[in-house]
Structure formats: C-alpha cells, structure tokens
Amino acid sequence: VLYGERLGLMLDYIDPDAQHFIDCITLMFKTTSPMLYLPPALLRHTGAKVWKDHVEAWDGIFNQADRCIQSIYRQLRKTPDGDQKYPGVLASLLMLDKLSIEDIKASITELMAGGVDTTSITLLWTLYELARHPDLQEEIRAEISAARIACEGDVEQML
Template identity: 45%
Template sequence: NKKEASNSALFGERLGLLGNNPSYASLKFIHALEAMFKSTVQLMYMPRSLSRWTSTKTWEEHFEAWDYIYQYGDKCIQKTYSELVGGCPSQHYRSVLAELLLHADLSPDAIKANAIELTAGSVDTTSFPLLMTFFELARNPDVQQALRQESLAAQASITDNPQRALVELPLLRAALKETLRLYPVGLFLERLLSSDMVLQNYHIPAGVLKTFLVETLNQEDVRMVYRFILRPTALPLLTFRAIN
C-alpha cells in the first residue's frame, strides 16, 4: 500500500498490486525494489575493491534491480510525456512528474534522474512517517478528532481543487512534521561538501564525506508526545552533530 500511494503521487497512477490480477510489470518492479534494498545493505559496508571479488552475485543482482527500476521509471516518463504532448486528459496531470514536465524548469535528464530517485526513495520515506503518525494519533485522541474535523471541513474544497490541500489542512501538515521530528526517517545524513565549513567549532574540509547525526537538544524533547502539533510555529529543537 505504501508503494501504491507514492507511485500515485509521483506518476499519477497506482501500481495495481492490491487488485485481484496485478500486472507482471508491477510485480517485477516491486521485486526489483526489494532486491535493490537488500543488495545495498549487503554491499554498502564492504570496500568495493573487496566486494567486487567476494560478492559478484550480489553486485549482479544489484545492477539488474537498478536496470529494471530505470526501465520502469523511463516507461512512466514516456507515457506521461506522450499524454501531455497529445493533449489527452488524464489523471497524470496531477502527478509530480507531470508538473515537472509542464514547467520545464529542469532538463529531461534531470527530471528522469529525480523521478528515479523518488521512485526508490519514496518507499521508506512515506511508509514509516505514515505508520508513526497513525500510532501517535491513536495515543492522542484529541488531536485525532481535531484532524478529522479539519479534514471534513476541507473536503469539498479539496475535491474541487486538490492543490488546496496544502492550504486547507495546516493541522495535518503540522502532524506530519511533528512525526518526522519525533521519528526521523534518516537518523544521519551524509554530505560531500563543495567548500570548507565550520560546524560547531569543527573545521570540515571540502571534498570530504561527513556523516551528521540528527539529534534533539535536550532530553525533554525525546519524549514521544505531540508537543508542537497544535502550535506549528514553535521551533523544533534539532541540531546536527558530526560523528566522523
């Protein structure tokens, strides 16, 4: 279900895996994603100079998985582009991909690269926050009721114009942001700096890969409570600390 939602937002159509007869292409795409994530974990902590000799089968599975992910993404891009050029009305006009193609702010290669990255990366980045949002709402029935009332009040407006969702649902946006504060999708970030940087009195040279741990500034913040959800303007107390 998590991939159905992310695929719908990105490409304007669902994979169809929840139906009685899922397509072969959709099933193969999901299997390719699973193989890519599995092989990535197996390869990321071993030097390539060593794994190329000891994990040849894993590398082969990794490349085959990425090849099919690219093929699937390219097919979706070509389909959406053809519909936009032909002027055919379609639900694809409401997708992220269609917006990128219509605005033409990025080159076709950049759009393809970003679409493929979002295709692979949207699996865990959408499913985990949604799961933990439901968990926190179950523990906070008053907030859950407030969100329900907000959604019912905005239903008609959003049905007529889905883009109004960002404006009409401020409490829902705050809930998702608070979930990401309490349960970060990524506990650390890796960055290759293009210029020298000083971070909390640490000098980080350009061209050096650094890993930063996402932390809260005090223990009070790590209690699993929706502290900021009804006050979206309050600033989450987060910082980034270099860990290598």
C-alpha cells in the first residue's frame, strides 16, 4: 500500500537494505525506552551509547525512506501517467506535489516505522490466540485446504 508493490520480506532471500531497515527499527524501539528516563540533551552531550545507537537507527530509517522516495520518483519519471497500476501512498503524495519532500519523507518514515511495529504486535497476538485454541487452528487449516483445492493452488485466487 505504501509503495504500490510488495517488499519481498516473506521470501527466502531478504534484500540487505530491507533487512538493515528492519534492524534499524528494532534498534530504535530498543533504545527509545531507556531514553525516557533521562533528558535527550544530556544523553547527546555526554555521548551516551544509547543516544548514539538511537541516532544511528533513525539515520538508517530515514536513509531507507530516501531510497524509496528516489526509486519511486525515478519510476514516475519513466512511466506515462495512465500506464501504471495503483501507485501507492508514496507515489500519490509525490504526484500531488502539495507537500515538500521533507514532509513526505517524514510521513513515509512514520508510516514505515509504525507499520513494522503494529504488524509484529498484531501477528504475535494472533499466533498466541491460535496457540490457545487448537480447535480454531484446525478450522482455519481446513478452510485453507478447501480453498487451495477449489482454486487449484492459485494463491492469489485464494485471497
């Protein structure tokens, strides 16, 4: 939805840039909590490791946003207006040309970071609930098996 394409994070091979982004998000969340107890200015002034790690994580997150913005911008310049499927939120914001690149970058970064956090928590909760209810696991498994047979294994049609 954000980029108008799949990121490929469920494949056997994960792009190193995507993995670096995930690692940066993890580090950002890990360093946020300890920073709630001391003023950021103090941490910055003393050069605390938690501060340096936090800044490094955000730099990585913003660099990923920059790469995505540049990639989408190049695609938009190559593709005529009518020849594109759903372009995604980022491309739509760029095409509207109503926000500055910095505002778009900030918005995309927040959406990317928030998407990672909310997806992981929701998935964890879902797996926990399925583990608590084996009967639902069987029901879901039967439903998926029936859909796979009906759609002759075509995953997109199953959806």
